[in-house]
Amino acid sequence: MATPTVSARSADEELRDVQETSCCIVGGGPAGAMLSLLLARRGIPVTLLEMHKDFDREFRGDTIHPSTLEILDQIGLADKLHEIPHTKISGPTIKFADGDLRPFDLSRLKTRFPYILLVAQVRFLEFITREAAKYPSFRLVMQANVTQLLKENGAVRGVRYLAPDGAHEIRTPLTVGADGRFSLLRRLAGFEPVKTSPPMDVLWFRLPKLPGEPEIVGGALGGIGGGRIFILLERNDYWQAALVFRKGQYQQLHSAGVQAIRKSIAEIEPRFAPHAESLTDWHQITLLSVESSRCPLWHKPGLLLIGDAAHVMSPVGGVGINYAIQDSVVATNVLSGRLKSGRVSDADLAEVQRQREWPTRVVQSAQSFLQKRVIAGALNTAQAGNAPWQLRMFTKIPIVRDIPPRLIAFGPRRVRLRDV
Ligand SMILES: Cc1cc2nc3c(=O)[nH]c(=O)nc-3n(C[C@H](O)[C@H](O)[C@H](O)COP(=O)(O)OP(=O)(O)OC[C@H]3O[C@@H](n4cnc5c(N)ncnc54)[C@H](O)[C@@H]3O)c2cc1C
Numbered sequence: 001m002a003t004p005t006v007s008a009r010s011a012d013e014e015l016r017d018v019q020e021t022s023c024c025i026v027g028g029g030p031a032g033a034m035l036s037l038l039l040a041r042r043g044i045p046v047t048l049l050e051m052h053k054d055f056d057r058e059f060r061g062d063t064i065h066p067s068t069l070e071i072l073d074q075i076g077l078a079d080k081l082h083e084i085p086h087t088k089i090s091g092p093t094i095k096f097a098d099g100d101l102r103p104f105d106l107s108r109l110k111t112r113f114p115y116i117l118l119v120a121q122v123r124f125l126e127f128i129t130r131e132a133a134k135y136p137s138f139r140l141v142m143q144a145n146v147t148q149l150l151k152e153n154g155a156v157r158g159v160r161y162l163a164p165d166g167a168h169e170i171r172t173p174l175t176v177g178a179d180g181r182f183s184l185l186r187r188l189a190g191f192e193p194v195k196t197s198p199p200m201d202v203l204w205f206r207l208p209k210l211p212g213e214p215e216i217v218g219g220a221l222g223g224i225g226g227g228r229i230f231i232l233l234e235r236n237d238y239w240q241a242a243l244v245f246r247k248g249q250y251q252q253l254h255s256a257g258v259q260a261i262r263k264s265i266a267e268i269e270p271r272f273a274p275h276a277e278s279l280t281d282w283h284q285i286t287l288l289s290v291e292s293s294r295c296p297l298w299h300k301p302g303l304l305l306i307g308d309a310a311h312v313m314s315p316v317g318g319v320g321i322n323y324a325i326q327d328s329v330v331a332t333n334v335l336s337g338r339l340k341s342g343r344v345s346d347a348d349l350a351e352v353q354r355q356r357e358w359p360t361r362v363v364q365s366a367q368s369f370l371q372k373r374v375i376a377g378a379l380n381t382a383q384a385g386n387a388p389w390q391l392r393m394f395t396k397i398p399i400v401r402d403i404p405p406r407l408i409a410f411g412p413r414r415v416r417l418r419d420v
Pocket of ligand 1: 026027028029030031032049050051052059060061062063144145146147178179180181183184204286287288306307308309313315318319320321322324
């Protein structure tokens, strides 16, 4: 198929135009943006539809893991990404009653990038889509709110979207739903994710950097107390902070006011009590309602779900962005040749799910274990307890201590781009 073209103006008054492309990707998050870039650089006509007017939205995590950095390195973009303001973390130091513990340390991993790169997600998405725009087969439409799936003989054959100037349609042999955890495409396709309910929710906020800051080993720290977990990630000119609390307590926390958040921080990490004074309003705080889910089926003829639309990862280990990107790499490996020939079968789409479902299950199980054995315990006690023996054991035995960092950095299966 040639580059996307405007083929006709519909007789329908509301419909502004109908366009054609080889692949229409709905959602300009990490999964959709990355898949667009990878397909476009292979000369495949691809249209990316994003409902917002820019990428600068609520905080959704800024973690770029070694796996993603290796993939960007394969296509010559890793060094360029490092030119964007960033910090690096190799693993948190967590304060337990029986002493500090580093549950994972990426610095020992055998990779060119033994760290998590923290880059503002907005800058990352701008970077990826700017690179994609260098290929003539890429088209990005912002403020394109997809509202319908177009179907023909039981197969999805594109989407209808609303833009400020009216309705448009895109006709395509493959529609990719990369529209996130509240995916409309998943709902329109009739897929129901199976959900588990992790025991916690998270408040995310920034704290200012003050003169004479303490040095944080590994770039991140965690503390426990009063039924909360406080996490800090080092950024260039501020601290990215999170307060983890028991699911179901948000209303109670909210009515206690921001001063209750300041008090929690001061109790768990007195060194950061002065920083917490900057928290004066709930608008400074983003709630992450923690979810973990997986769709039993990620595809039907003409439609594939990837990223959070297919599986929402718990924030334990911060792997959501990385997993979304790994889905897009596998989709590129499996589907590029098919997209070029214009024949993508349901079996091809099933192959993408087959390759990605197992790693997703493995990591969700590991997250669930940690949530039950470590996090739930910490959230149910007033005082910081001892570190669970399993955690201490993992960090002491040389053969096993690299399992958690490897899982966090790459997942159970290292994903590489084929035919670069
Ligand atoms: C507060 C918070 C903190 C997080 N912290 C981390 C972290 O530290 N590390 C980490 O790895 N993960 C983190 N996550 C999870 C991470 O954000 C997701 O796993 C990741 O963004 C998934 O990428 P995605 O591309 O699948 O979906 P998303 O990033 O959700 O992108 C989906 C896109 O689709 C667009 N869209 C939705 N519906 C439509 C429509 N109808 N038409 C057109 N466009 C549409 C949306 O606007 C959005 O841009 C966090 C999430 C939250 C909410």
